[in-house]
Amino acid sequence: MKHVILGNGPTGVVAAETLRRAAPADEILMVGSEGEPPYSRMAIPYLLEENIDESGTYLRKTPDHFKKLRVRELNARAVSLDTDQRRILFQDGHFEDYDRLLIATGSHPVRPPIPGVDLPEVQTCWTLEDARAIARLAKPGSRVLQLGAGFIGCIIMEALAARGVQLTVVEMGDRMVPRMMTPKAGGMIKSWVETKGIRVVTNAGVKRIDRSAQPSVVNVTLSTGDVLPCDLVIVAAGVAPNVAFLESTPVHVAKGVLVNEQLETSVPGIYAAGDVAEAPDLFTGEHLVAAIQPNAADQARVAALNMAGRPTKLNGVLAINVLATLGLISSSFGQWWGEKSDQGGVGVEHIDEARYRYLSLQFKDDVMIGATSIGLTEHVGALRGLIHGQVKLGAWKERLLANPLQFVEAYVARSQQPMALAR
CATH class of the missing domain: 3.50.50.60 (FAD/NAD(P)-binding domain)
Known part of the structure; x- marks a missing residue:
């Protein structure tokens, strides 16, 4: 069995390592297109701050890491895909066949159509x-x-x-x-x-x-x-998924490559994960692109296991954003914008502008579906836990509407309860 992974960012790297563990005898080819070792884009700001050098951006620190895993690396850019023949054409003119394919090509920055946007400055x-x-x-x-x-x-x-x-x-x-x-x-x-x-x-x-x-x-x-x-x-x-090579193929693309719970695309044997994938949302089931590294890693593992013949499902994508802005920590989880009131939605805000403290909690029925916070760095993981676990809050919902800062107490009280526990 030959697995080809298009992309050598965090998604491609996690997928390659997961595949090697799950399929010790299979052939794995990981393709990158920048001529650089696999690296993290999220580390580039630290490079610009001069806190690290370029090697500090590398995802794996030993030069022979992938060689030891028997993962072949290739520097090339895919330009077209023949899904019937299971062949990929690359920009340099050569082809690669595959049995299973993972599209982990990520995204690229959007340049708005502004006169002068191509100047070297x-x-x-x-x-x-x-x-x-x-x-x-x-x-x-x-x-x-x-x-x-x-x-x-x-x-x-x-x-x-x-x-x-x-x-x-x-x-x-x-x-x-x-x-x-x-x-x-x-x-x-x-x-x-x-x-x-x-x-x-x-x-x-x-x-x-x-x-x-x-x-x-x-x-x-x-x-x-x-x-x-x-x-x-x-x-x-903003950014846009790298999907140009999929034109004229039966692989369905909307905002990203559409995948199911197994991260499989509309074409059997072809999977997608990371910034390029449009996967089902945890709450609504609607497809969305969640271009963050934790989701990329989760999707990479699920896709790789399915490619190796080990059926695995993704629970659903949860939007997670944690941001440090000049020392101010902010975060948002899930449907931070809330739900319509006629759909059972209700929300509450705590605002302390003088101290730069803020908290918004959003509920649907008695489940917290989204949250936004600023300046609340301690125990913020409890918000993610309540949302990702779809924890039924029961009487705690009214307590949180009265005092949203009690979310940690709510998490401790309710997170160990079965999800289907009656109110």
């Missing part, structure tokens, strides 16, 4: 090559504009602040991290960031980027009409 922050370019341009005192204040944008922002640049962040949404934070929470993070000397402009975009009369300087025109001279522009406007 405009960078994304996604690869080690990107990090090298940013390190050359982001010197202390450099004028830097960052487009996007989402999850990835905030991580990059932290690294840029550590490099001592003059930073302006522009976000099209009405708050920071709008896809993981409630309006109040996103506003509090914006206020916090501004106290650290970073300018944040929300409800705004970039109209164009032009070369200025000064060497290596660009003028950035905002939708507000402001024109800002910049030494560096970083685009952090």
Whole structure:
């Protein structure tokens, strides 16, 4: 049996290691396309902060790790797939056959259609090559504009602040991290960031980027009409799954590659996991892309076990976001935006703006389905436990609506109860 894994990020690495344990005699090929050892993109900000060197981003520290596992590595980029012949065509013209295929190709940064976005002073922050370019341009005192204040944008922002640049962040949404934070929470993070000397402009975009009369300087025109001279522009406007090679195949793709509970796609023998996969949500069963490393690792293990002939199901994807923004810790879990009241939804907020403390709990019937927190670092795992375990709260729901800060006590009291326990 020959297994091919397209992608050598965290998903591909976990899948390869799981496959080797589950199928000791099978052939495994892991394909990466950047010409780098398998590494973690989430470590790039630490590299930019100079807390680690490039080797510190590597997922496995010994050079012969995969050789010892008898996992063959290949540097190539897939350009098309023949699902009938079970063959992959790569950019260099060679083919690879497979018996089982895992699509773990991840995602790529989106470059909005802005005039001037391809100038050399405009960078994304996604690869080690990107990090090298940013390190050359982001010197202390450099004028830097960052487009996007989402999850990835905030991580990059932290690294840029550590490099001592003059930073302006522009976000099209009405708050920071709008896809993981409630309006109040996103506003509090914006206020916090501004106290650290970073300018944040929300409800705004970039109209164009032009070369200025000064060497290596660009003028950035905002939708507000402001024109800002910049030494560096970083685009952090979101990512999109790497699925171009699946065009004209029967593999179903929506926002990502659609998979079932076994992480199998619409084509038998082909699986997908990680940032590229669109898997069933824990609560609703609706498909979503949850591009975070814990989900990627879980999906990789489930996919690999199924590829090895050991039937395994994913319980469901749970959205999890934990973010450090210039020393302020925030998190969101599950359906943090809540459920409609006519569907049994109700929520509660605790707000302490002076201390930058915030908590939002969202319920459907007597189960907590989502939460958002700021500045509450102790025992925040209890929120995840209540949500992921779909714990029936019984009378504790009303107690939490009255005082949401009692979530730890609720977890201790109810988490050991069977999920189907009667109220």
